[in-house]
Amino acid sequence: MRRRQFLTGIAGITACGLSLPAFARRAPLKVGIVGGGIVGASIALHLAEAGADVVLFEKTAPASGATRNSFAWLNAFVADRHYQALRLRSLAAYHALDVPLGLGIIWGGYLNWARDAAEAQIVRANAAQLDGTRFPARMLSAAEFAALDSAIEPGPIAAALFSSIDGHLDPVWATERFLRRARQHGAHTVYPCELQGLRFHQGRLTTALTSTGEIPLERLVVAAGVDTPRILAMAGFELQLRHAPGFLMHSMSLPALTNRICDGPGGVEFKQMADGTLVGGDSPEPPDLPVHAAIRERAMDFPDEALRAWHGTRVLDKIKAFLPGAQAVALDHVTLGFRPMPTDALPIVGAVPGATDVYVAVTHSGVTLAPILGDYVRREVLGEQKVDALTPYRPGRFMAVLRKS
Ligand SMILES: Cc1cc2nc3c(=O)[nH]c(=O)nc-3n(C[C@H](O)[C@H](O)[C@H](O)COP(=O)(O)OP(=O)(O)OC[C@H]3O[C@@H](n4cnc5c(N)ncnc54)[C@H](O)[C@@H]3O)c2cc1C
Incomplete structure (x- = not known):
């Protein structure tokens, strides 16, 4: 509150x-x-x-x-301070709209952790982006991590942060x-x-x-x-x-495990939606492999179902490694989208x-x-x-x- x-x-x-300035026109x-x-x-x-x-x-x-x-991760992580302020204002606007519109936002925050020194540097740099704002990220010890979210099995932690203002939605x-x-x-x-x-x-x-x-x-x-x-x-x-393609794995539904946006070692990001499904990925863009050459050039669907299924299974297996309660869940589908990227x-x-x-x-x-x-x-x-x-x-x-x- x-x-x-x-x-x-x-x-x-x-x-x-709420009240807005009068709209001074005849029509x-x-x-x-x-x-x-x-x-x-x-x-x-x-x-x-x-x-x-x-x-x-x-x-x-x-x-x-x-x-x-x-x-659909709602966040303010960006180095540019002006742009960050715009994002923070949008998070505030979401708070105002969430209940009146029935948006169903899950305000569970963001957990980002690293397993080695190289990744730890990135986690600390991410945390630094929120320094000086009214909502700084908090660095977590392994014990604090476990107390915050017991459903996640993070493995060895070289660094971890928690940002409480983040949310996600459908x-x-x-x-x-x-x-x-x-x-x-x-x-x-x-x-x-x-x-x-x-x-x-x-x-x-x-x-x-x-x-x-x-x-x-x-x-x-x-x-x-x-x-x-x-x-x-x-x-x-x-x-x-x-051109900025990105794919996401969607699992079948399972009982509620976590309400966080989770960003773990190896670039694995995932969340659990309100309907119980897991959504996640492990790479901001399709890796630079010959099999992705066409996708990396133009908007299209996966060239074949085998590639789609391979990505889905691969990402789901990585998520399961951090989420023991999800061992039995099966892949549902994989989406491929194209960000409008200035x-x-x-x-x-x-x-x-x-x-x-x-x-x-x-x-x-x-x-x-x-x-x-x-x-x-x-x-x-x-x-x-x-x-x-x-x-x-x-x-x-x-x-x-x-x-x-
Ligand atoms: C893999 C992936 C992950 C992302 N993760 C995040 C995230 O975590 N957080 C975040 O904030 N953002 C994220 N984004 C970005 C975010 O999804 C987009 O910025 C946002 O959805 C853009 O919304 P939009 O309404 O501008 O565009 P769109 O959703 O693309 O809508 C544009 C619409 O215009 C319609 N259209 C186009 N041309 C015409 C025409 N001539 N006539 C009529 N209609 C037309 C299209 O059919 C389309 O429905 C992600 C995007 C992708 C692909």
């Missing part, structure tokens, strides 16, 4: 449903959002709640992109909850509906051309994940994202240079950042406020404007 108050305090933001602003991932869904909620006339179009189904394939469920509340505030969600073109008149956006017809719009928010560059090109703006790893948020009715919100860590981006994008798109906290993240830093038709 005390931690929640702290987090809400540092955010200085309003929870959904609500007509805002389109392209992309029904967690970022687009949060933006739809915040805009609809503030009185905008929102239509969100999604080419497949909600949460079908990076969001579905995300580890990203598909959370996206659906954001969209449900957005619809309660009058937003329309349309899928399958692919944005295929934009029409401008005298420099102002007038129409979205979609696979289900033309939609008149005054503003468009592009939250299209890895497809964002293709859509921004329609507005004359060139953007490149880094080339400098920082969010890209703001009006598109040369097409100011078009606004972009694309980022890695979009699950962590969705609530704060929803809040900030609402303020800017509705013209309530230019959000200074977004200054380092403007799309103009990648300036390479093509000729806008």
Whole structure:
């Protein structure tokens, strides 16, 4: 409770449903959002709640992109202090939204431990990232580790940290909850509906051309994940994202063992979801092996089922080594996702240079950042406020404007 108050305090933001500045227009602003991932869904909620006339179009189904394939760890681990403050504000925003929206966040914290000197250096560097914040990580002895989480058998510990503010969620469920509340505030969600073109008149956006017809719009928010560059090109703006694949093992369900995000030796990360399944991986990107060559170049599925199953079994076996209570659990499935990864790893948020009715919100860590981006994008798109906290993240830093038709 005390931690929640702290987090809400540092955010200085309003929870959904509290009073917001009056929306001084005769008719609500007509805002389109392209992309029904967690970022687009949060933006739809915040805009609809503030009185905008929102239509969100999604080419497949909600949460079908990076969001579905995300580890969905909510955290503030990053070296850049400004970006870290943004992440902390988003954690606070999640605390405000969790119960009202029924997000079901598991606020179990983050355990990171090392078995040798080289890994211990990384653990200490991770802990140092939170030094000087109001939520520093705590270094743990082996006895403290055991007292904190007896379900985990960590093996020899060269260093261990615990960060109490971290959480995790089911990203598909959370996206659906954001969209449900957005619809309660009058937003329309349309899928399958692919944005295929934009029409401008005298420099102002007038129409979205979609696979289900033309939609008149005054503003468009592009939250299209890895497809964002293709859509921004329609507005004359060139953007490149880094190709960043990642796979995750999902087990069958088992009784509750741990509520932590666990990050152990050998890069093994795992968590247990509210439904009892384990989710985990052991490598931020597919290892540089010939069998991964195609995946490391372009978005695709696993080339064959054998590779998928091999990764799944391999990762599950590693997790079982740290989680004795999971010995009997079987592999369910393995996902392969593609992070919307800006080339400098920082969010890209703001009006598109040369097409100011078009606004972009694309980022890695979009699950962590969705609530704060929803809040900030609402303020800017509705013209309530230019959000200074977004200054380092403007799309103009990648300036390479093509000729806008
Ligand atoms: C393996 C992995 C692990 C991750 N771990 C974490 C983590 O622990 N913590 C964290 O915070 N983040 C994590 N991320 C990143 C996070 O998942 C993403 O940043 C976030 O999901 C992005 O959400 P989004 O809504 O911007 O994009 P997406 O979820 O990709 O949604 C974009 C949507 O736009 C739709 N779309 C695209 N083009 C069009 C079009 N022309 N018309 C209509 N619709 C269109 C797509 O169908 C898609 O549904 C991870 C990602 C991966 C892949």
